[in-house]
Amino acid sequence: xxxxxxxxxxxxxxxxxxxLFCDKCVYTILKIRxxxxxxxxxxxxxxxxxxxxxxxxxxxKTNFDCARAAWLYEGATRAAxxxxxxxxxxxxxxxxAPVLSHTIRADDTLNSICFDCIAPVxxxxxxxxxxxxxxxxxxxxxxAQELEVPFGNALQRTRATPPQVGLNLxxxxxxxxxxxTITPGFTSPPNAHVLLVDDVxxxxxxxxxxxxxxxxxxxKSVCAVTIARQSAPDFQNNFEPDDLNWLTP
Ligand SMILES: [Zn+2]
Ligand SMILES: [Zn+2]
Numbered sequence: 001x002x003x004x005x006x007x008x009x010x011x012x013x014x015x016x017x018x019x020l021f022c023d024k025c026v027y028t029i030l031k032i033r034x035x036x037x038x039x040x041x042x043x044x045x046x047x048x049x050x051x052x053x054x055x056x057x058x059x060x061k062t063n064f065d066c067a068r069a070a071w072l073y074e075g076a077t078r079a080a081x082x083x084x085x086x087x088x089x090x091x092x093x094x095x096x097a098p099v100l101s102h103t104i105r106a107d108d109t110l111n112s113i114c115f116d117c118i119a120p121v122x123x124x125x126x127x128x129x130x131x132x133x134x135x136x137x138x139x140x141x142x143x144a145q146e147l148e149v150p151f152g153n154a155l156q157r158t159r160a161t162p163p164q165v166g167l168n169l170x171x172x173x174x175x176x177x178x179x180x181t182i183t184p185g186f187t188s189p190p191n192a193h194v195l196l197v198d199d200v201x202x203x204x205x206x207x208x209x210x211x212x213x214x215x216x217x218x219x220k221s222v223c224a225v226t227i228a229r230q231s232a233p234d235f236q237n238n239f240e241p242d243d244l245n246w247l248t249p
Pocket of ligand 2: 037042
């Protein structure tokens, strides 16, 4: 019935199709494959690096335990995230949530953890009011429902941070430092395993800051899953097409 009123469209280019992405867009969806940093999945040059950690993860004082992204932030993936952010499509969030659960299942580390709470990276209240929703919360709620793990708005953004576009990792780190606190009244079991959800992993500065706050508050582990990840373009060997055959429409 809903299909008649709102026929499903490609998340990338909006042509009518039953699949998440149409045949044309699906060719631009790229998975990130090893070798990559064992913590944040930053692609490595297989010939030049043998270290299990990237420089950011080696130098980080506190960190998330593991962050994985489904796809490279390019092509139709980028278009779908833009749509999720600016078109206010909670239906699209529900269609993208299985991409997150698949990413968790496909990763040995994430798949081995029994999460106590799924929490979104928060937007500042003013920005959320302006946009009408937090796209990460839409994703996190759908994922929590699918995995039957409690959803929790564990964090709040207490300081509006200027847009991160164009900033490098160091600038982003100082941009988000102290910008998050635990939401008043939020409680989770002691030593909780928390899964953070965001739409895009850019430098990881925001997720690292969120993980720091959660760990100070007593979380035992903090992992993160995102739809997309930015990466330097030099590691072409680390990207491979995802045919999405695992995803049933
Ligand atoms: Zn398309
Ligand atoms: Zn790393």
